[in-house]
Structure formats: C-alpha cells, structure tokens
C-alpha cells in the first residue's frame with residue numbers, strides 16, 4: 001500500500017487508501033494533527049509539507065499550488081497537503097513554521 005512517512009513525527013507512517021484524495025485527508029484519518037488554517041481550501045500555505053522523497057509520484061500541482069509557487073510562498077520541494085494527491089510512497093517533513101505547539105516533533 002502507498003504510504004506517507006512523516007519524518008519529523010517519529011517516521012509516522014500514514015497509509016494512502018485513495019489516490020483521489022489529498023495527503024491531508026489521509027494524515028487526519030490517522031489522527032495526526034496538521035496545520036490547515038483555511039480549512040483545506042487552498043487559500044493559505046499553513047498545510048505545507050516539505051517533500052524529501054517521492055515527489056515524482058505525486059499528482060500534478062493544483063492551481064492553488066502554482067499560484068503560491070509563483071508568489072514565492074511555496075518552494076519547489078514543498079506541496080500543500082490539502083491539495084496534493086499521493087500516488088506513490090513519499091517522505092515528508094513538517095516545516096518549522098507549521099509545527100503545532102502541542103505536538104512533539106522529532107527534529
């Protein structure tokens with residue numbers, strides 16, 4: 001099964017049960033809290049994830065992601081968890097400024 005590994009949450013493994021739903025849905029389904037200030041509508045960048053491995057196995061950038069890339073608010077190695085589809089195993093990190101205060105990150 002395809003999975004998302006969240007490196008700085010203790011290598012947490014999140015199974016991807018549907019490739020037509022964005023990463024955030026799968027992460028939340030595993031009970032992992034993840035910043036998503038706009039309610040997963042593609043109107044902020046707080047759900048950013050840094051993609052360390054497997055980015056080529058993700059769905060194409062959405063219009064929202066392209067807009068933020070153009071504005072310099074989303075780097076080449078970052079995706080919006082509420083937008084990006086996952087079709088193959090990926091390894092991601094939570095960016096420093098999107099870490100939630102009540103969670104214990106491993107790095």
Ligand code: FES
Nearest residue numbers: 038042044047082
């Ligand atoms: S939660 Fe706002 S863009 Fe993803």
